[in-house]
Amino acid sequence: xxxxxxxxxxxxRELQSYFESPVAYVFLVVFLMLTAFLTFAVGRFYENGQADxxxxxxxxxxxxxxxxxxxxxxxxxxxxxxxxxxxxxxxxITVSQAILGKFLAAWxxxxxxxxxxxxxxxxxxxxxEPDVGVALAGYFGSFLLAGAYLSVGILxxxxxxxxxxxFVISVVICLFLLLAGWPPVTDFLIRVAQDHGHLEWLVQGxxxxxxxxxxxxxxxxxxxxxxxxxxxxxIIFMVFATHLVLDSRKAA
Amino acid sequence: xxxxxxxxxxxxxxHAVRGVSFTVNRGEVLGFLxxxxxxxSTTMRMxxxxxxxxxxxxxxxxxxxxxxxxxxxxxxxYLPENAPVYGEMTxxxxxxxxxxxxxxxxxxxxxxxxxxxxxxxLESVRNQTIGTLSKGYKQRTCFAQAILHDPPxxxxxxxxxxxxxxxxxxxxxxxxxxxERKVIVVSTHILEEVEALxxxxxxxxxxxxxxxxxxxxLKSRNPSGRLEDVFRDLTLGEETLRKST
Numbered sequence: 001x002x003x004x005x006x007x008x009x010x011x012x013r014e015l016q017s018y019f020e021s022p023v024a025y026v027f028l029v030v031f032l033m034l035t036a037f038l039t040f041a042v043g044r045f046y047e048n049g050q051a052d053x054x055x056x057x058x059x060x061x062x063x064x065x066x067x068x069x070x071x072x073x074x075x076x077x078x079x080x081x082x083x084x085x086x087x088x089x090x091x092x093i094t095v096s097q098a099i100l101g102k103f104l105a106a107w108x109x110x111x112x113x114x115x116x117x118x119x120x121x122x123x124x125x126x127x128x129e130p131d132v133g134v135a136l137a138g139y140f141g142s143f144l145l146a147g148a149y150l151s152v153g154i155l156x157x158x159x160x161x162x163x164x165x166x167f168v169i170s171v172v173i174c175l176f177l178l179l180a181g182w183p184p185v186t187d188f189l190i191r192v193a194q195d196h197g198h199l200e201w202l203v204q205g206x207x208x209x210x211x212x213x214x215x216x217x218x219x220x221x222x223x224x225x226x227x228x229x230x231x232x233x234x235i236i237f238m239v240f241a242t243h244l245v246l247d248s249r250k251a252a
Numbered sequence: 253x254x255x256x257x258x259x260x261x262x263x264x265x266x267h268a269v270r271g272v273s274f275t276v277n278r279g280e281v282l283g284f285l286x287x288x289x290x291x292x293s294t295t296m297r298m299x300x301x302x303x304x305x306x307x308x309x310x311x312x313x314x315x316x317x318x319x320x321x322x323x324x325x326x327x328x329x330y331l332p333e334n335a336p337v338y339g340e341m342t343x344x345x346x347x348x349x350x351x352x353x354x355x356x357x358x359x360x361x362x363x364x365x366x367x368x369x370x371x372x373x374l375e376s377v378r379n380q381t382i383g384t385l386s387k388g389y390k391q392r393t394c395f396a397q398a399i400l401h402d403p404p405x406x407x408x409x410x411x412x413x414x415x416x417x418x419x420x421x422x423x424x425x426x427x428x429x430x431x432e433r434k435v436i437v438v439s440t441h442i443l444e445e446v447e448a449l450x451x452x453x454x455x456x457x458x459x460x461x462x463x464x465x466x467x468x469x470l471k472s473r474n475p476s477g478r479l480e481d482v483f484r485d486l487t488l489g490e491e492t493l494r495k496s497t
Contacts, residue, residue, distance in 0.1 A: 009352040013338070020340040020381075083336030087397070090300040090332070091353045092325040250303050 006093040010101025011108075014075070018109050027071060031113045034063055039120060051128025056120050057138045057219055061178055061211060064149045069170035071109060072153025073163040075102045076246070080161035089250075099242050103154055110146040114139065134221040141218030144231045148211055149174050151238035158245045174211075181210025253277050254299070254405055254435045259308035261294050261459075268294050270459035271308070276435045276452075278404070281427065283450035283467075284439035287487050291459040292439045293333050296409050299437075300330045313404055326354075329398035331408040335391040339383030343374055343393055346382060350397040364400055372396035373422060388419040395423065405435045412445060424449055443479045457487040 018024040035056065039045050043055030079085040088098060124130045149170075156170040157163075179185045186207050193199035207213060214227040254276045261269040269291040276282045286292050297303040299310040301321045310317045315324040338346055347365035356364050369378055372392045377385055382393055391411065398406060411427070412420040427436060427449060440446065446453050447467050455463040455470070463470055463486055467479065474481040 005355075005357075006353060009349060012352075013341075013349045016345075017338070017340055082339065083332065083334055084338055086297070086302050086332045087330075087336050087394075090302050090325060090328070090330045091350075092322045092355075093353060094322065 003094075003097060006097040007101045007104070010088075010093070010098055011105045014102050014105035015108055018071075018105070023071075023074070024109065027067060028113050028116065031063065031067055032116055034067075035059060035117055036120070038063070051124050051130040053120065053124060053130065053135050053138050054219070056117070057142060060142045060145060061215060064146055065171060065174055065178060068110065068146060068149035069153045069156070069167045069174065071106055072150050072170060073157050073166040075106060075154050076157040076242075077161050077163045077166050081163075095243055095246050099154070099239055099246070103150065103239060106150050106154070107147050110150065111143060114142055114146065131221070137221045137223055138219055140223065141215055144218070144228075145211060145215050148177075148231055148234050151235040152177070155238045155242045155245065158242045158249070177209065178211050181207040181212035181214075183212075253313060254437070255311040256295070256299065257308050257311065259295060259298055259310065260306045261291070261298060261303065262306045268459055269298070269305075272456065272459070272461055273308075274454055274461065274464060276437060278435055279432055280452055281431050281436045281438060281450045283446040283453035284437055284456065285441070285443070285446060285453055285483065286439075286456035288441075290456045290487070292456055293409055295456070296330075296332075296407050296437070296439060300328055300407055301325050302332075326401075327403055327405050329401065329403035329406045331394055331398045331406075331411055333409040333413075335394035335411075337382045337390055337394050337397075340381065342379050342381055343385075343396075344369065344378050346393065347396055347400060350400050354401040356401075368396040368400040371399060372426065388415050391415060391419075391423070395426065399426075399430070403434070406430070406437070408436070408438045410439055410441070412440070412442065420445075443483065446479065455483060455486050462486040 038059040039056040043058060045055045048055060076085070079088060089095065121135060124135070125132075152173050153166070153170045156166040156173070159169070160166050186203060189203045190200050193203045214230045217224065218227055256272055256274050259269050259272045260267070272291070272295055274282075284292050284296070294303065298305045299312070299317065301317045301324060305318065309319075310324070312324040313327045315327065317324040338349075341349070344365060347368050348361055351361040351364045351368075354364075369375060372395050374389065374392055374396060377389050382390060385393065391414075395408075395411065398408070406427075408427075412423050415423065424445065427438065430436065431451075438445075438449065450467060452464070452466055453470055454461055463473070463482070470482050471477050471479050474485060
């Protein structure tokens with residue numbers, strides 16, 4: 001009972017803190033405008049004439065690549081810079097409660113941003129008869145993807161007091177995790193692997209660590225246990241690593 | 253009661269705290285003096301559980317801070333150096349957050365926050381964003397979160413640092429009002445504060461305790477009878493000794 005109460009208190013504080021600075025509003029506006037632009041103009045949503053949200057969800061991995069590290073970078077870096085980490089970690093809470101509270105607050109913030117794209121869904125419902133199940137699966141997949149990016153961001157944020165460094169490293173790691181399973185990259189790597197000793201299995205192996213195949217399979221409307229397990233283990237791994245980093249870097 | 257048992261802290265090759273031990277009882281206000289870099293803040297951070305000691309421990313009202321940190325932290329109110337606060341929150345929201353973490357909910361939570369605001373004389377800035385407050389008010393806000401749960405043990409790292417003379421008086425009188433019922437450890441550079449506030453003083457230099465006694469006892473160590481001279485004798489000696497080896 002203690003555990004959830006402390007996590008909840010930190011969750012509330014962190015979520016409120018997003019909205020108490022201009023960061024949240026800038027982020028939301030940019031996210032909504034960017035996804036709209038990419039869906040309707042670049043994705044040719046109207047021209048396609050299809051009542052589905054593929055043109056919308058296609059862009060999320062790339063939009064999240066820039067925006068989620070930006071939302072995550074302040075989670076621990078700001079506490080270190082302002083000195084409030086000393087306040088927080090001398091209160092009767094565990095480091096796990098603090099990490100979990102912050103992670104869930106940031107994820108809730110990203111979910112709010114995602115939820116605010118509902119006009120796209122309404123548009124599709126108005127113009128045609130989309131498969132609502134697939135659309136909802138799409139939203140769920142995007143929600144999980146945001147959580148995965150976020151878990152990388154909270155780790156890099158714990159590593160440094162400098163938000164820019166956290167942002168850059170987070171983007172690089174997420175880019176790697178994204179490209180490793182992106183068809184254009186994997187196709188190229190498989191050709192290279194075939195020429196150099198039949199190492200296709202290695203490429204497939206690395207690709208399975210990537211966000212992309214797991215995101216795409218949920219986008220097709222199938223929420224499989226394998227994909228859920230992937231996201232869960234990635235997030236748990238990153239959160240655990242964050243705990244280790246914080247323990248080893250006390251007061252630094 | 254607060255017992256510090258042979259605390260050591262190493263940062264790589266730097267041996268910052270070298271076997272610090274002392275005890276403070278209820279009703280005592282212990283002044284923690286020393287030059288910058290002597291290990292005062294490091295020691296306080298180990299007592300409050302922010303830094304793990306390399307060896308040794310602190311026993312806070314019977315709870316070992318290394319073995320049972322959560323129980324120990326519940327007994328402590330801590331005012332860290334530079335009084336960190338969450339700048340984007342208002343004073344009352346910040347204190348309500350602190351109250352929630354300290355285990356209060358509902359009406360009790362609001363009551364505790366209001367009481368802390370009153371005790372730290374923050375009524376006039378209750379709904380102001382902390383980032384917009386002057387240094388004195390920020391310090392008092394951090395002080396308010398330290399006393400909010402009426403902890404038996406108060407650890408304050410330079411609580412009057414950077415405050416103007418009037419604000420210093422306010423903080424000192426707040427401390428004096430609580431002295432009877434609590435164990436209070438205050439670190440400071442201001443020797444007159446030691447005489448005004450503390451029942452006992454410890455001088456720490458280069459990680460070791462070089463003096464431990466009442467202000468009167470310490471002053472008697474030097475023919476001039478001034479704490480400043482005693483301080484200089486004890487701490488400058490250590491530094492020149494260090495430099496020559």
